[in-house]
Amino acid sequence: TVGVDFPVCVVLPAGGSxxxxxxxxxxxxxxxxxxxxxxxxxxxxxxxxxxxSIVVVVAKENMDLMTDIVGRFQHxxxxxxxxxxxRHRSICNGVMALAEEDEEQERENxxxxxxxxxxxxxxEEFLYHITVAAxxxxxxxAIRPLVSTxxxxxxxxxxxxSLERAKYxxxxxxxxxxxxxxxxxxxxxxxxDFAFGTECLHLVLQYCATNAKLIEGPPTLWKVTxxxxxxxxxxxxxxxxxRSACVITGACSRARMLADSLHEAFCSLEMELDIIPxxxxxxxxxxxxxWNFIQFFMNVSDLAQLETTFAAIEAARQTLLHxxxxxxxxxxxxxxxxxxxxxxxxxxxxxxLRNILLYGVHVQQSKDAERxxxxxxxxxxxxxxxxxxxxxxxxxxxxxx
Amino acid sequence: TVGVDFPVCVVLPAGGSxxxxxxxxxxxxxxxxxxxxxxxxxxxxxxxxxxxSIVVVVAKENMDLMTDIVGRFQHxxxxxxxxxxxRHRSICNGVMALAEEDEEQERENxxxxxxxxxxxxxxEEFLYHITVAAxxxxxxxAIRPLVSTxxxxxxxxxxxxSLERAKYxxxxxxxxxxxxxxxxxxxxxxxxDFAFGTECLHLVLQYCATNAKLIEGPPTLWKVTxxxxxxxxxxxxxxxxxRSACVITGACSRARMLADSLHEAFCSLEMELDIIPxxxxxxxxxxxxxWNFIQFFMNVSDLAQLETTFAAIEAARQTLLHxxxxxxxxxxxxxxxxxxxxxxxxxxxxxxLRNILLYGVHVQQSKDAERxxxxxxxxxxxxxxxxxxxxxxxxxxxxxx
Ligand SMILES: [Mg+2]
Ligand SMILES: [Mg+2]
Numbered sequence: 001t002v003g004v005d006f007p008v009c010v011v012l013p014a015g016g017s018x019x020x021x022x023x024x025x026x027x028x029x030x031x032x033x034x035x036x037x038x039x040x041x042x043x044x045x046x047x048x049x050x051x052x053s054i055v056v057v058v059a060k061e062n063m064d065l066m067t068d069i070v071g072r073f074q075h076x077x078x079x080x081x082x083x084x085x086x087r088h089r090s091i092c093n094g095v096m097a098l099a100e101e102d103e104e105q106e107r108e109n110x111x112x113x114x115x116x117x118x119x120x121x122x123x124e125e126f127l128y129h130i131t132v133a134a135x136x137x138x139x140x141x142a143i144r145p146l147v148s149t150x151x152x153x154x155x156x157x158x159x160x161x162s163l164e165r166a167k168y169x170x171x172x173x174x175x176x177x178x179x180x181x182x183x184x185x186x187x188x189x190x191x192x193d194f195a196f197g198t199e200c201l202h203l204v205l206q207y208c209a210t211n212a213k214l215i216e217g218p219p220t221l222w223k224v225t226x227x228x229x230x231x232x233x234x235x236x237x238x239x240x241x242x243r244s245a246c247v248i249t250g251a252c253s254r255a256r257m258l259a260d261s262l263h264e265a266f267c268s269l270e271m272e273l274d275i276i277p278x279x280x281x282x283x284x285x286x287x288x289x290x291w292n293f294i295q296f297f298m299n300v301s302d303l304a305q306l307e308t309t310f311a312a313i314e315a316a317r318q319t320l321l322h323x324x325x326x327x328x329x330x331x332x333x334x335x336x337x338x339x340x341x342x343x344x345x346x347x348x349x350x351x352x353l354r355n356i357l358l359y360g361v362h363v364q365q366s367k368d369a370e371r372x373x374x375x376x377x378x379x380x381x382x383x384x385x386x387x388x389x390x391x392x393x394x395x396x397x398x399x400x401x
Numbered sequence: 402t403v404g405v406d407f408p409v410c411v412v413l414p415a416g417g418s419x420x421x422x423x424x425x426x427x428x429x430x431x432x433x434x435x436x437x438x439x440x441x442x443x444x445x446x447x448x449x450x451x452x453x454s455i456v457v458v459v460a461k462e463n464m465d466l467m468t469d470i471v472g473r474f475q476h477x478x479x480x481x482x483x484x485x486x487x488r489h490r491s492i493c494n495g496v497m498a499l500a501e502e503d504e505e506q507e508r509e510n511x512x513x514x515x516x517x518x519x520x521x522x523x524x525e526e527f528l529y530h531i532t533v534a535a536x537x538x539x540x541x542x543a544i545r546p547l548v549s550t551x552x553x554x555x556x557x558x559x560x561x562x563s564l565e566r567a568k569y570x571x572x573x574x575x576x577x578x579x580x581x582x583x584x585x586x587x588x589x590x591x592x593x594d595f596a597f598g599t600e601c602l603h604l605v606l607q608y609c610a611t612n613a614k615l616i617e618g619p620p621t622l623w624k625v626t627x628x629x630x631x632x633x634x635x636x637x638x639x640x641x642x643x644r645s646a647c648v649i650t651g652a653c654s655r656a657r658m659l660a661d662s663l664h665e666a667f668c669s670l671e672m673e674l675d676i677i678p679x680x681x682x683x684x685x686x687x688x689x690x691x692w693n694f695i696q697f698f699m700n701v702s703d704l705a706q707l708e709t710t711f712a713a714i715e716a717a718r719q720t721l722l723h724x725x726x727x728x729x730x731x732x733x734x735x736x737x738x739x740x741x742x743x744x745x746x747x748x749x750x751x752x753x754l755r756n757i758l759l760y761g762v763h764v765q766q767s768k769d770a771e772r773x774x775x776x777x778x779x780x781x782x783x784x785x786x787x788x789x790x791x792x793x794x795x796x797x798x799x800x801x802x
Binding site for chain 1: 538540542544545547548549550551552553554555558559560561562563564566568569570571572573599600602603606612613614615616620623624626627629630632633634635636637742743746782783785786787790792793794795797798799800801
């Protein structure tokens with residue numbers, strides 16, 4: 001993804017009412033792990049270095065909510081514009097807002113990507129493809145194979161004929177346009193287009209004689225439509241967040257050995273494990289890429305060191321986008337003092353306010369090899385499940401390996 | 402759903418390879434809470450009293466697996482038939498197998514429903530509608546509104562034109578046919594139809610001049626296609642299983658009071674709570690409808706009574722279809738003996754073999770009203786989360802309310 005030497009911006013209509021989810025909240029504002037869906041979509045564009053500006057078009061009644069979201073999740077490339085009464089009017093408002101920004105010279109080169117707020121998982125590589133195609137052909141759009149046969153019905157509700165599936169495609173988002181082309185199309189289009197149209201590709205064909213280049217997109221472009229899609233989207237996010245974890249062993253050699261054993265167990269779960277002694281110096285780098293930490297300790301008094309870990313995680317700004325999981329594994333001897341449940345729960349509820357999900361796992365040291373192997377397997381099972389589930393209800397619990 | 406006074410049977414092609422899920426296992430065999438997807442689909446038909454026979458058409462290489470599934474989950478209306486090389490050949494094999502069953506007289510009246518193995522959530526009411534429509538019109542099928550604009554592409558991959566969305570529908574499953582019509586269509590159709598056709602409705606139109614009646618189906622008819630759809634389907638199943646729970650209080654009045662407080666807390670989570678003193682006599686009825694039990698006890702020695710609950714749940718055959726959650730809530734005084742973690746974990750791992758997920762919650766009695774209210778809220782939070790999540794990793798853990 002190199003060589004985007006022209007200006008690229010985004011229009012993101014976010015005006016939908018979300019009636020199909022069966023939920024009260026419009027779906028672009030539904031929370032996934034505590035963050036609204038639209039913030040994930042914005043982030044998908046914001047992290048692309050060659051995209052400089054994102055116009056989010058939002059219904060007037062949601063303007064305050066959207067302003068809060070932009071502030072809270074520190075989106076930096078976003079500008080908010082008030083939406084219209086239909087999808088096309090909203091997109092048009094976004095395009096017109098972009099028109100005011102630039103000199104005519106600049107507009108000549110500009111490409112605008114139009115996307116849906118409820119397709120959060122669009123990737124840089126695909127954005128690159130449609131952007132370059134739009135620059136070359138004037139317009140481009142994502143397509144997908146049809147999943148169902150499309151049929152025409154008679155006025156009485158009977159089958160008239162079915163379409164040959166191979167000849168047709170589903171038109172999806174994102175789409176991209178040379179700015180001047182989409183701008184012209186919206187200047188020329190009629191009230192009927194604004195009221196009933198759904199397809200920008202159709203407008204540029206009709207009013208600018210531009211046949212869009214169609215590019216097959218990945219299935220991850222799917223649109224979050226129903227309540228079950230929110231569960232699917234949450235599972236996609238959880239998958240991404242639970243691919244790896246960082247183990248902080250401390251100086252103890254027993255902890256280091258346990259970490260090595262865990263490494264093997266996590267491999268078989270297809271999870272990566274990075275093992276570091278602490279989070280200072282060069283090891284600080286791990287804080288910027290890990291969403292999960294497993295910290296070992298031997299003595300209850302060492303729990304005080306957790307504040308160092310929390311502060312380092314916060315400083316790395318990981319907690320801004322996702323809850324970060326911290327699991328403390330207490331490697332205890334029979335004669336050592338146990339962690340006091342109420343104190344641990346209190347510590348966890350404070351961490352929770354910092355978007356850190358703290359859990360505890362207690363494992364009894366054992367010289368019996370078989371018993372120890374079972375304990376290690378249980379530590380792996382518990383920690384990987386806690387990382388995968390990210391349960392809020394279980395925060396502050398002390399589990400037994 | 403009354404008045405089905407003619408024979409109705411089902412053909413369920415289950416031959417797909419599931420390549421689109423990105424998983425090794427064909428998606429009809431993927432597990433949802435320990436049970437293969439296809440078993441859920443079979444169950445959706447088996448529980449309909451007026452459906453008497455279900456022909457599952459399965460690829461030869463999966464015949465043994467499917468036989469195991471039918472035995473293990475005790476499906477009673479199922480007959481297995483070997484599939485063909487394409488979807489149409491498989492459906493045809495199923496239809497031909499049904500032709501052998503009956504006298505010509507019987508066939509005259511018979512309606513056959515064709516469905517997909519990977520659409521597990523079809524409901525009796527909709528099956529009734531398409532069955533009655535097929536009986537009246539010869540054929541019927543589920544349709545859904547198009548979710549994307551459908552476009553025709555040029556041979557060079559550019560937009561040719563887009564279809565007017567309102568005129569077309571997506572053809573979905575189930576479909577239903579008078580037996581003689583679909584039988585005749587398969588006898589007349591060509592090798593090309595077998596190889597490339599996808600749509601039974603099209604075959605009966607072409608070979609029997611039967612225009613199917615089209616009926617808009619609910620969104621729950623959606624097809625499990627991608628890995629994310631498995632997460633969505635699991636969330637649908639978990640939703641259904643976590644709508645209610647049954648609290649077994651025992652004779653203690655304190656437990657009864659806690660149950661009443663829980664009732665309120667669960668109401669606000671939109672969960673129903675049935676409260677019963679025990680599982681004997683008339684109360685045994687709850688065992689046949691509950692998937693979740695919360696059992697209170699005061700003394701560690703009372704844990705032995707759990708076996709009564711487990712045996713009653715097993716006798717009600719609830720564990721055959723879904724893992725049943727049992728949460729023991731220990732209402733303790735400071736001076737009472739605590740539950741021993743290793744013994745509880747052992748008890749839970751035995752229960753797990755019976756498809757019972759056992760968890761523990763410890764709550765300290767308190768005369769401080771504010772503190773007690775906090776504890777009750779925490780018990781509600783923990784038990785509802787355990788019921789909702791159904792985590793295997795957390796089985797046998799003792800949590801702190
Ligand atoms: Mg569109
Ligand atoms: Mg079909």
